[in-house]
Amino acid sequence: MPGAGIEPARDFTSQVFETCVFASFTTQAYVYYLTARLNLLRLARMLPFFSTFISGLGKVTDRWLKEDLADVEVDFLLDGLVVFRTKTPSHQVGKIRFFNNSFILISRDKLIGVDGDKAVQVLLADKDLGEKLSSLGAVKGGSFKLVVSFENRTVSVDHDSSAKLERFISNRTGLKWLGVEGEREFWVMVRSDGSIFFGLRITSLKKKVTEGELKLGLANVLCRLSDPLKSDIFLDPYCGSGAIFLERISSFPYKFACAIDSDVSKINLLTKKVSWTREKVKIRAGNALNLSEIEDESVDKIVTDPPWGHHEKLGDVGTFYKRMIDEFGRVLGPGGVMVVLVAREIGFEGIALTTSKFTLAEKYEILVSGKKASIFKFLRA
Numbered sequence: 001m002p003g004a005g006i007e008p009a010r011d012f013t014s015q016v017f018e019t020c021v022f023a024s025f026t027t028q029a030y031v032y033y034l035t036a037r038l039n040l041l042r043l044a045r046m047l048p049f050f051s052t053f054i055s056g057l058g059k060v061t062d063r064w065l066k067e068d069l070a071d072v073e074v075d076f077l078l079d080g081l082v083v084f085r086t087k088t089p090s091h092q093v094g095k096i097r098f099f100n101n102s103f104i105l106i107s108r109d110k111l112i113g114v115d116g117d118k119a120v121q122v123l124l125a126d127k128d129l130g131e132k133l134s135s136l137g138a139v140k141g142g143s144f145k146l147v148v149s150f151e152n153r154t155v156s157v158d159h160d161s162s163a164k165l166e167r168f169i170s171n172r173t174g175l176k177w178l179g180v181e182g183e184r185e186f187w188v189m190v191r192s193d194g195s196i197f198f199g200l201r202i203t204s205l206k207k208k209v210t211e212g213e214l215k216l217g218l219a220n221v222l223c224r225l226s227d228p229l230k231s232d233i234f235l236d237p238y239c240g241s242g243a244i245f246l247e248r249i250s251s252f253p254y255k256f257a258c259a260i261d262s263d264v265s266k267i268n269l270l271t272k273k274v275s276w277t278r279e280k281v282k283i284r285a286g287n288a289l290n291l292s293e294i295e296d297e298s299v300d301k302i303v304t305d306p307p308w309g310h311h312e313k314l315g316d317v318g319t320f321y322k323r324m325i326d327e328f329g330r331v332l333g334p335g336g337v338m339v340v341l342v343a344r345e346i347g348f349e350g351i352a353l354t355t356s357k358f359t360l361a362e363k364y365e366i367l368v369s370g371k372k373a374s375i376f377k378f379l380r381a
């Protein structure tokens with residue numbers, strides 16, 4: 001039959017074609033399957049955490065968290081609290097300095113109208129709590145305490161319920177309950193929206209702050225906002241006890257750092273604190289409104305927390321801040337950065353923009369010890 005000889009060849013070609021298409025689909029499906037499985041495995045190995053941070057700083061917190069932990073998956077971000085997963089060991093997560101507190105997330109729930117007492121009851125009613133606690137294998141040995149917080153304040157709760165929860169934690173983790181003396185801290189954190197977060201605190205940085213001193217987390221945020229570089233000449237001309245200055249020289253690179261304050265006793269104390277280094281730093285008494293020792297355009301970064309006028313007499317606040325801005329504009333070089341923490345009522349933005357030397361780059365509204373404050377980042381033109 002004419003052409004009969006080519007029929008099988010056509011069949012063969014189409015068979016090969018179909019096989020290839022099938023194989024391609026199968027391979028693709030297999031690759032999708034493997035990727036999904038790997039993702040699941042990766043997620044499974046990722047520990048869940050939650051961390052608290054200064055309310056109003058969600059945008060930068062999200063950005064920095066993703067910069068610092070390459071594998072991080074942010075589950076959700078609330079005002080002042082972020083829930084995320086990472087493979088980074090918990091002791092390293094506990095060292096993140098822009099967080100106030102970090103915890104391994106054990107469980108979370110939400111119940112409108114819940115208070116500290118009810119939150120403890122919710123946990124006790126959780127059938128899976130034992131399993132979740134047992135999975136915290138790494139905490140075996142040592143002692144613990146239970147902390148319950150409601151809307152950012154620690155609260156006391158019904159003794160019987162808390163004792164029941166403490167016994168439960170002790171049985172499941174092998175840790176010994178030691179009340180306030182406990183080394184590890186299990187926190188039941190209740191927020192105003194009814195969210196309940198239960199976690200093991202892993203924050204390794206503990207530092208008592210003195211009156212008027214900025215908390216470490218805030219000092220870190222202010223320094224980081226200034227985009228620190230190792231070539232930086234840094235200045236804090238209202239250094240006080242030195243929270244910002246110390247954070248800059250201990251956590252970020254710099255070429256030279258200078259701290260100034262008009263209060264000689266604060267300068268003497270700070271000088272003692274940095275006795276471990278005499279290189280690349282200068283600490284001296286002086287007036288931030290007249291930095292005559294500092295040459296024009298010789299500074300790269302100013303990060304500072306000037307007096308708010310609540311405790312000190314500043315005279316006319318507008319005039320005080322205008323003189324300050326003019327002096328900062330003189331010593332900062334072109335492209336320099338100024339990060340300032342001020343009381344919100346001062347209207348600092350308007351004062352700073354009366355000079356054409358500065359443009360506003362970023363602004364955050366926060367609370368500092370319950371007082372309304374703003375963080376401004378200005379760029380020197």
Ligand SMILES: C[S@@+](CC[C@H](N)C(=O)[O-])C[C@H]1O[C@@H](n2cnc3c(N)ncnc32)[C@H](O)[C@@H]1O
Nearest residue numbers: 213214238240241243261262263287288305307
């Ligand atoms: C808000 S406090 C800074 C607190 C600091 N951030 C800390 O963590 O301790 C303001 C500081 O400015 C200082 N001060 C007030 N007027 C000054 C001036 N004209 N020049 C330099 N320092 C001044 C005060 O002595 C005070 O220590």
